[in-house]
Amino acid sequence: MALTHNSEKYDPKNPALKWFNDRLPLLSFGKEHFVDFPTPKNLNYWWTFGMILALCLGVQIVTGIILAMHFTPHVDLAFNSVEHIRRDVNWGRIIQGTHAVGASMFFFAVYVHIFRGLFYGSYKAPREVLWMLGVIIFLLMMATAFMGYVLPWGQMSFWAATVITNIFAAIPLVGEPILQWLRGGFAVDNATLNRFFSLHYLLPFVIAAVVMLHIWALHIPGNGNPTGVEPKDSHDTVPFTPYATIKDLFAVSVFLIPFAWFVFFAPDILGHPDNYIMANSQVTPPHIVPEWYFLPFYAILRAIDFNILFIDSKLGGVIFFAGSILILFFLPWLDVSKVRSGSFRPMFRIFFWVFVLDFLLLMYLGAQPAEGIYVTLAKVATAYYFLHFLVILPVVSRIETPKPLPTSISEAVLAKPA
Amino acid sequence: MIKAKTILMAIALAGLFSAPANASGTAGVEPKFSDWTFGGLFGTYDEHQLQRGFQVFREVCAACHSANLISFRNLSEEGGLNYSESQVKALAAEYTIADPASLDGERSGIPADRWPAPFATEQDARDANNGALPPDFSVLAKARTVQRPGLGWIMNYFIAYQEGGPDYVYNLMTNYAEAPHDVEIPAGQYYNAFFGGGIAMAPPLADGLVTYDDASVPMTTEQYAKDVSAFMMWMAEPHLIARKELGFKVLIILSAFAVLMYLTKRKLWSNVKH
Ligand code: HEM
Numbered sequence: 001m002a003l004t005h006n007s008e009k010y011d012p013k014n015p016a017l018k019w020f021n022d023r024l025p026l027l028s029f030g031k032e033h034f035v036d037f038p039t040p041k042n043l044n045y046w047w048t049f050g051m052i053l054a055l056c057l058g059v060q061i062v063t064g065i066i067l068a069m070h071f072t073p074h075v076d077l078a079f080n081s082v083e084h085i086r087r088d089v090n091w092g093r094i095i096q097g098t099h100a101v102g103a104s105m106f107f108f109a110v111y112v113h114i115f116r117g118l119f120y121g122s123y124k125a126p127r128e129v130l131w132m133l134g135v136i137i138f139l140l141m142m143a144t145a146f147m148g149y150v151l152p153w154g155q156m157s158f159w160a161a162t163v164i165t166n167i168f169a170a171i172p173l174v175g176e177p178i179l180q181w182l183r184g185g186f187a188v189d190n191a192t193l194n195r196f197f198s199l200h201y202l203l204p205f206v207i208a209a210v211v212m213l214h215i216w217a218l219h220i221p222g223n224g225n226p227t228g229v230e231p232k233d234s235h236d237t238v239p240f241t242p243y244a245t246i247k248d249l250f251a252v253s254v255f256l257i258p259f260a261w262f263v264f265f266a267p268d269i270l271g272h273p274d275n276y277i278m279a280n281s282q283v284t285p286p287h288i289v290p291e292w293y294f295l296p297f298y299a300i301l302r303a304i305d306f307n308i309l310f311i312d313s314k315l316g317g318v319i320f321f322a323g324s325i326l327i328l329f330f331l332p333w334l335d336v337s338k339v340r341s342g343s344f345r346p347m348f349r350i351f352f353w354v355f356v357l358d359f360l361l362l363m364y365l366g367a368q369p370a371e372g373i374y375v376t377l378a379k380v381a382t383a384y385y386f387l388h389f390l391v392i393l394p395v396v397s398r399i400e401t402p403k404p405l406p407t408s409i410s411e412a413v414l415a416k417p418a
Numbered sequence: 419m420i421k422a423k424t425i426l427m428a429i430a431l432a433g434l435f436s437a438p439a440n441a442s443g444t445a446g447v448e449p450k451f452s453d454w455t456f457g458g459l460f461g462t463y464d465e466h467q468l469q470r471g472f473q474v475f476r477e478v479c480a481a482c483h484s485a486n487l488i489s490f491r492n493l494s495e496e497g498g499l500n501y502s503e504s505q506v507k508a509l510a511a512e513y514t515i516a517d518p519a520s521l522d523g524e525r526s527g528i529p530a531d532r533w534p535a536p537f538a539t540e541q542d543a544r545d546a547n548n549g550a551l552p553p554d555f556s557v558l559a560k561a562r563t564v565q566r567p568g569l570g571w572i573m574n575y576f577i578a579y580q581e582g583g584p585d586y587v588y589n590l591m592t593n594y595a596e597a598p599h600d601v602e603i604p605a606g607q608y609y610n611a612f613f614g615g616g617i618a619m620a621p622p623l624a625d626g627l628v629t630y631d632d633a634s635v636p637m638t639t640e641q642y643a644k645d646v647s648a649f650m651m652w653m654a655e656p657h658l659i660a661r662k663e664l665g666f667k668v669l670i671i672l673s674a675f676a677v678l679m680y681l682t683k684r685k686l687w688s689n690v691k692h
Contacts, residue, residue, distance in 0.1 A: 041692045083487055083557060086657075093657050094664070238690055246686055250679035256672050264665025265459060265578035268560060273582070276561035276654075277553075413691050 033219060038237035039244045040225035042409050046116040047223065048251030049109050055252055056106040057211065061204050063099040073197035075190045078153035079278040097267035103145050104270045105259050107293035110138060119352055121340035122224050128332040130217035135328045137210050144203040147196040149291060154275030159288045161188045170314040187281065227412045228340030229405055236409035287369060295366030296359055300324050300385065302370050303378040320382060327389050334389055337397035339405065347400040355388045447611045449564045449589045452644060456651060457581045462659050463652055465500045470635065471649025472499060474628050474642045482547060484535035487556035488653055491529040497659035498652055548606035550618030559583030559654040583654060584647035591643035594621040
């Protein structure tokens with residue numbers, strides 16, 4: 001299954017293609033990795049989200065390139081140039097709407113993909129690097145989405161940029177210089193807008209490159225599956241094409257239905273009305289809220305409003321904020337259970353769903369004003385978030401008695417009630 | 419098990435969508451939600467209403483509010499006010515446009531011109547309005563919204579609610595009142611119960627202020643408010659109708675494609691026990 005020594009397997013009949021393939025075995029490569037690739041036959045629909053994500057990335061890149069043709073990265077012109085796209089560019093409203101809604105759909109899909117991994121233990125050996133590449137992709141996605149959100153230069157764009165870049169000022173000693181370096185000045189201004197545009201165009205291609213590594217790392221051990229028992233022989237797998245391809249295509253077309261619903265019937269509903277007001281550094285919006293997909297992490301950032309020993313609250317918030325994602329890198333070593341799939345782990349399974357609820361609670365709290373009961377709840381939910389990774393997973397994985405595993409995928413499939 | 423999972427997923431989805439529930443809105447009175455002709459899935463603009471709203475805008479609001487992204491030619495676009503091109507040409511010609519390139523720095527308007535702003539600079543606009551700036555109308559209808567009480571926001575996603583702007587403007591226009599005794603209104607401001615206090619805009623509408631051609635339409639503040647709100651929605655979202663029409667086609671094609679894919683998948687997998 002490795003990426004090399006594959007050219008002898010497949011010989012195109014057509015002489016021209018054969019000539020080419022002998023010199024650059026692109027066709028053999030494609031045949032091996034996208035047609036013959038053995039795929040566990042018991043994958044459920046949670047495994048279609050990888051393909052859905054690939055589609056999302058493609059949609060963002062294509063629509064984004066078109067938008068960039070009409071967008072003007074200047075503080076006086078950016079807001080109106082986006083409006084110009086909506087009004088005057090052919091198909092502009094659809095392209096702009098698809099890109100904006102697409103960001104939300106992308107994050108929805110990535111959360112499903114990540115939680116799939118969390119439930120089925122996809123991060124466990126031998127897929128640790130695959131998982132860590134995923135976490136890198138997730139970080140890159142967050143950076144890209146954040147910078148993209150700044151481009152239309154509305155009130156939320158501007159204030160999100162201000163609040164989020166401000167985070168860096170909390171770093172001791174070098175914070176202030178880093179802040180100015182990021183912004184290209186003392187405040188968020190034209191220089192900030194220009195560099196964000198440049199980086200927002202660049203990063204998706206970096207993501208695409210990391211996705212290729214991600215898929216490479218996937219094709220070394222092959223897909224995991226809902227039982228967590230690795231395929232034994234060819235009875236346990238089906239060729240990727242047509243079996244997985246058609247299933248993925250079906251899933252993608254279902255995914256596109258709510259996607260289109262938002263694009264065509266409510267393209268602004270996932271955004272904030274304040275972003276239809278041009279950025280104004282003199283007027284602070286009453287509630288500065290990030291897009292929904294950042295809310296859990298925003299809640300964690302705000303939850304730390306007290307000093308911890310010599311660490312002041314601002315720096316503490318940043319540490320927890322960064323830690324909440326970086327902790328995912330260590331997950332393969334925090335959860336030591338030999339059993340991958342949550343289906344066979346009675347205790348883990350409960351805690352998994354509690355964690356999902358905790359994450360949703362954080363998401364809800366991120367949208368609420370930082371006052372009263374919300375502050376207390378945010379602290380509890382933040383504490384639980386870290387407790388899950390640092391205490392619950394290590395302990396549960398040591399004390400839990402897993403259910404007996406099937407000896408093979410085929411056995412598990414046969415045992416299923418028809 | 420499946421059941422528990424399904425329920426949890428439903429909660430999860432609801433949670434995901436809960437995020438933008440914090441949209442801006444004001445604390446004052448309970449807002450009234452109107453039945454807009456362009457609301458819902460099948461709604462379209464009523465060109466007569468838009469034309470009346472335009473009349474209100476032109477005769478009243480345009481004295482203070484600009485609409486910098488609107489050109490005269492937009493008024494003849496399909497799916498909107500549907501004025502004829504000659505009507506728009508005649509209308510544009512009524513206005514003088516500052517144009518440094520023409521002989522005496524001025525000329526009469528043409529359809530390609532932008533809607534002329536009432537004040538030359540922001541400072542002029544503030545000077546004329548007690549220091550407050552009347553916001554530009556081009557996208558104002560999308561920069562405001564009204565919150566539904568309780569969990570009503572969940573419904574918004576399913577009815578594709580995007581009439582928050584016009585609902586906001588309508589409520590703003592119809593809730594000017596005497597200030598309650600315990601509320602102090604600064605000089606140059608006017609009490610508006612929906613705004614939740616003083617606003618620097620004097621009540622712009624009054625019964626009978628604008629004379630409609632169509633005598634069957636009531637000439638009341640309420641009717642003006644409705645019409646001008648609809649017009650503002652059109653300004654902010656001029657291609658709403660075309661977008662929805664295309665949306666239906668896309669949804670139908672996607673659904674058909676999904677069904678085909680499902681049937682293909684089922685046929686293909688029928689000989690694989692999985
Ligand atoms: C642009 C974003 C991404 C793309 C295009 C992508 C693509 C894919 C694809 C095509 C697969 C195989 C099919 C599947 O299992 O769904 C896969 C598997 C996987 N992905 Fe991703 N992925 C992305 C982001 C992530 C992220 C953010 C993570 C985790 C933080 C992640 C972790 C994994 C893991 C652990 C697997 C293996 C699952 C298994 O086979 O059991 N991916 N990815």
